[in-house]
Amino acid sequence: MTPTDAFTSKQPISERSDLSQPADYLKRYYGYDLFRPMQEDIIKSITSGRDTVVLMPTGGGKSVCFQIPALMLPGITVVVSPLIALMKDQVGALHMNGIPAAFYNSTQSGREQRIIEDDCISGKLKLLYVSPEKLLTEAFFTFLKHVTVSLFAIDEAHCISSWGHDFRPEYTQLHVLKKQFPAVPTIALTATADKLTRHDIATRLGMNDPAIFISSFNRQNLSLQVLPGQNRIQQIIKLLQQKPDTSGIIYCLSRKSTESLAAKLQEKGFNAAFYHAKMDPADRSRTQEAFLRDDVKIMCATIAFGMGIDKSNVRWVIHYNMPKNIEGFYQEIGRAGRDGAAAQTVLFYSFADVATYKEMLAENNPANLGLQLAKLERMQQYADAHTCRRQILLSYFSEELPEPCGNCDVCRDPRVTFDGTVLAQKALSAIVRTGERVPMNLLIDILRGSRSQAVLQGGYDQIKTYGAGRDLRFEDWRNYLHQLINVGVIEVGYDQHYALRRGILADQVLKGNRKIDLVRPDDAPKQVVEKTRTKPDATRDDLFEQLRVLRKQLADDQNVPPYVIFTDTTLEDMARQRPTTPDALRNVSGVGERKLQLFGRKFLEVIARYVRETSGRGTVVRTIVNETPKRSTQQQTLDLYNTGMTIAEIAAERQLTTGSIASHLVQVAKSGYNLDLETLISSFVSPAERADIERAIQAVGIQEGRLKAIFDHLEGRYDYGKLTLVAGAFDR
Template sequence: MRIDLPVPPPAAADPESVLRRVFGHGGFRGSQRDVVEHVIAGHDALVLMPTGGGKSVCYQLPSLCRPGVGIVVSPLIALMRNQVEAIRQLGVRAASFNSTQSTAERMEVRRALRAGELDLLYVAPERLVTEEFLALLEPVRIALFAIDEAHCVSQWGHDFRPEYLQLATIGARFPGVPRIALTATADPQTRDDIARRLGLGGARLFLSSFDRPNLTYAIAPKTEPRRQLLGFLRAHPGESGIVYCLSRAAVDDTASWLCGQGLRALPYHAGLPAETRNRNQDAFLADEGLILVATIAFGMGIDKPDIRFVAHLDLPSSLEAYYQETGRAGRDGAPAETLMLYGMQDVTLRRRMIDQGDAPDEVKRVGRAKLDALLGVCETAGCRRRAILAHFGEAYPRDCGQCDNCRFPVETWDGTEAARKALSAMLRTGQRFGAGHLIDILRGTGTERIQQLGHDRLPTFGVGADLDRRQWGSVFRQLIVAGLIEVDHDAHGALFATPRARPVLRGEESLRLRRDPAGTRKTTRRGPVPPDGTTDSPAFAALREWRRDTARTQQVPAYVIFHDATLAALAAAHPRDRSDLATVPGIGASKIERYGDAVLAVLAGVRG
C-alpha cells in the first residue's frame, strides 16, 4: 500500500512566510522565532515552553526549512496518529513508524523515507535507538532530531523513561544534525539533568515563562470529595475535562458514579484491555463534553486544545506532575479551571510509595523534597500562581487575582515566632538536617540520634512543643514556599536559610502563615468562558456542526480540522472569498484548499 502523501509545498524565502502559508499564523509568539532561526542554522537547543505555547512549531518549521526529514521522538505510540494527522492537514508530508502498523505500512514508510518524500517522521524512543532503525536512517538526509517530552530522560522528572537515556547516542551517530529537546515541565535541577543525559551541554537554553495565565488554580482539603467534585463539574456543563485519580479502582468507581449522576464519563488506566483503553481515549479526543477519569497513565502528548478543566481527586506525586497534568487544560488559550483535593491520607500514601519503591536512595530523597514542594503550594496562604512559578525559578511580580487564595483569602496566623524558632534550630545544628530531625528538636522529642548528637542540650530543644508535628511540617513547607529556606538536594535534604530569612530572624519583618479552615471552602467555580465573544453566534454554531460532521467523515478529532479559536475568528470575520480566508489566524494554504469552499458555504448559509 502507498501512503497518500500531500503535495510538497513550494520552497519559501524565509521561515515567517512558511509560518503564514503552512500554519496560518501571522507571526511568531514569544521565543519561537529565536528557536527556529537557531535550529535552522544547525545548532542544538533545549526549549522549555509551557503547554499551549507553541513548542511544536519550534521543530516542525525548521524541519520544513532545512533540507531533509525531521525525526521526531514521541513517547506514546497511541498518540502518533493524531499528531501525524494534524500536521498532514496542514499539507506537511508526515508519517509515523511504530509497532502497531502492518508490515505493508512500515514498508511504505521506509520507501517514502528513502525517496525523500517525508518532511516529518514520528517515532518512539525505543524504536529510534534500535540498530535496524538507525541503519535505515544512515543514508537519509536528516533535517533535525526533535526530542519531545524531554523531561522523560531525567531521573528527577515525574515521567522518567529509561529508553530516553539511549537517545544520547544520536549526536555521535549523526554529527552535524541539530538536536532540539523540548519540554513544558522542568525545574532547574531537571533542566541540567536533561542537558547532561542527552549530551546537550553545549545547547542553547530557551527558557520561556512557565505562567499559564488562562488557567485558574484551586486546591482544597478533602472533606466530601465526591460532593466537592460534583459541584466543580456542574460549573462546566457540556465541556471536556479530565479527572485524575491515584488508583485504578478509584478511576473505575468515580467514572461509574459520575455516569450515575447524569454526566458522560469514561475510565482510562493501564489495567483496562488495550482495545477499551484506546477506544475511550479516542472518544475523549474526538468528542465534545466528555469527562475522562484517569490515572496518570493518560495525558502525555495529548493535543486536544479544548479541555476546559482538570480535577485531581488525589495528591499528585510532585509539583512538576501537577503542573504537567493541569497544563493539559486550556491549550487553546481560552480560560480553563483546575481543582485539586488532598488529605493527609494522600500525603501518607505518597510518602510510602516513595519509601517502599525500588528507586535508589538519592532518587527517593529528591522525590520526598518534590512532594514537600507540592505540599507547600497546597498549604500556602498566598497566591498559588506565585508559589508554583517560584518552584520553577520564576518570580511572579504580583498576586494573580485568579486562584482560590486570591479570590477567597484564607485565615492566617502570626507565624513570626514559629519561623524564628525553626530558623534558629536550623542554624544551631549547622544547617545539615532535614525537617523531621528539626521538628523532633523543636518539640523536645529525645530520640536516640538527638541524644547522640547532643541536640537535646540546645537552647531550641523543646521550644516548639505548642505545635504538633503536622503544624510544624506546615510551617517548614510554608517557609520553603516563602523563600526563607531551601532544600539542599545534594546534602540529603538538609534545610538551609536564604538571605530572605535575615529580616525575620532579626525581628525586622513579620510573617503570617496559612491556617486551614475546619470546614469546606469554595473553589473558583466559574462558568464556561469562550475564546472570545463570537462563540454564541449562529455562525459559530453552524461552523462547529460542519466541523463535527467533517471530522466524523474523516475519523479524526474535531480539533484536527480547526480549533475553536479559529472557528470563533471565522464567525467574527465572516470572510466572503478565499482571499478573505487567508487573513484569518490559523488557516494556512492547505486548509484553504481543502476546506475553504465548504467554510464559505456555511457562512453564506448563515447570512442567508
C-alpha cells in the first residue's frame, strides 16, 4: 500500500459533514479534547483571512495552528520550512494522523515532483512543505498559479530578520508572496524572537495589519541549571548515570568536541553518537534518523542539529559550552520535554567560552558585530545570574514572571538578597533624565559622578541623579545593572546603540509599587550537580514499558520515529487508564481516529493481556478495572463527583468538556463502581430531554459509541454531556 493509498481520504476533508468547528478537527486528527492556550484564537484569525504572527515556545503546538486551518480551508496550504532534512518526518507525522500532505524539494526527481503537482491541482493534498529556495523559483510560482492556495505558513520566521539569532538571506525574499498572492493570508511562526525581531518579521513579509499572538514563553516542565565549566565530562557522566535509558542532546561549540565527547561516552558504555555540519550528508542523515527513532539515545552535536526536531521524548539537554545568545539557548533547551513531561536542562559555563566567542567575532568582523557582542553579554548575564533563571529568560522576551519559578538551581539554592529598590530607582531616574539614550558604561559614570569627557559633553553633570551612586564601585554598579536587566526593570535598546531603557517593571519600581531584591556580587554560592528525585515515576510502570516496546516495533514497521506513533505522555495516559475497548481508547489523550484505526487493536491487546495477568482473571474487563493505578482520569472525575460537584463544575475544574466528564462517569458506573447512573442522569437531564434523546437514539442508532449523528439529528439542542449519559443508560 502506498502512502497516498493509506492516508488520503476519498472524500475531501473540507466537505465532511461531521467536521464544522476547529475542535472537531483537533479531536478527529490529533486525539485531543482541548486546545492549548491561544491555539483556537490563532486558527480563527487565520480562517477569517487575517495575516497572523505567532510567537509560541518550542513544544507549544505551533504546527496545529496552521495545520487545522489547512484542513478547514479549500485548497492547499504552502508551508515554508528551512530544513529539507526534516520535511520527510513532518509529512510522515501528518500521514499518521490521516492528513494528506507532501514535501517538495531538490531531493526529488522531476517525475516525483510532477506527481505532487498533479495531486495539488486535483485537490488530493492539503499541505505542501517547501524550502524557501524552491519556493522562490520561477517554475514553482508558475505552478502555484494553477492551484488554489489557501494559506502561506512561514515556519522558523525569525530567520527573516537580521536582528534575529539565525538570519538567513533567502528568507528576506519571501515578501514576494504578498505581491504575487495579495489575497492569500500569511501566518509567520517562531519560537524565539525578541521585541525587535517580532516587528521586523511582519514588516519584511509585507503583512497587512497582522494579528499578533504571543504565547507565554514559560516552559514550566523544564528545570534550569548552570554548572561550573571545570571537569565537564565527569559531571556529564554523573548526570547521565542519573538518567538511564533516556534520550538527550549535548550541544558543543566545535565539531571536534562532538566527536571526542561521543567517543568518551561510548567508552563508558553510553549509547552516544555525534552530529555536525561537516559530516558526509548520508552519515549525517543516518545519525539524525537513528536518534529520532530511539536507536541512539545521546546526541553530541553542534547547533547544526536541532532546528525543527520534533522528537517529543527528549528528557534532557546539556550545553557543553555556553551559547552565544539567549534566543539560541532558549530554542535549544526547548527541544527537551516537548511532550509536557518533566525534563532537565544544564548549562556548563566558564569565562573561557565568552573569550572564545569574542575571538571568533573579532576574526570574522560581521556587519552586526555590536549586536552580537551585546547579545553574548546578555547570555553571560544569564549564566552569572543570582536571581531566578526563568524570570531572566522570560524578561528577555518581555514577559513577567511575578514569583521565582522554584524549578531552577537559583530557586532551589537561594542567594542572600537585600532590598535593592533604591538602587533600581536611582538607575531608572538616571535613564529617564538622560532621555533613555546612554549605554551602560556612560550611565555608570553619570551615577558615580565622573567628570569624563562624555559626561561633560552631554551635559549629564547637570541632571538631578548625577553622582547619586558615587558610593558604589564601577564593577558593583555594572553587576547590579545586569541584575536589573535580567529581571526586567531595565532593557537594552539594541537598535539604539545599546542605550539602556525602561523595562517592563520600570514604572512600578519608580512609583514605589514594586520591591526589587538584588544579590551582592560576592554572595553567590558554589554550584553543585542537581540530585535526581528518588521517588519513582508511577506512570512509567511495566505496562508503560510494554507499550513503549510495541510502539518501537510499529514505528520500525512504518519507517517513522516512535513519537510519531504516540508520544510518551499518550503512553502514560494509556498506562493510567488501561482501556480495553476502542471507545475507551478514544478517551486517551493523543489518540485520533486514524491512529485508532491503524494501531488501536495492537495496543488494546497488550493492555488487555496485562490486565488479565495482573488481575488474575481469565476474562477481559470492559474498560476501567479495580486494579487500575490510583487516580486514573476516570477516578479523578469520580472523586470530584463524590464531593458533590456537578458535571459542569467538574468539567470547569478539570478543563475538559462535559461530554468527557459524562463519559468518565458512564465508564466507571459500567465497571462496577458504586455510582447510580440513573440518579446521575436525573440530576443532569430532565425527563422531557431524556425522552427526546432516546427517540433520537432509536431513530439514528448508536454506532461504535459515536454521538455526532445523534447530536446532528437533534440539531444541537443538547450538549454531549447529556447525550453521553442517556446513551450510556440506553446501551446497558
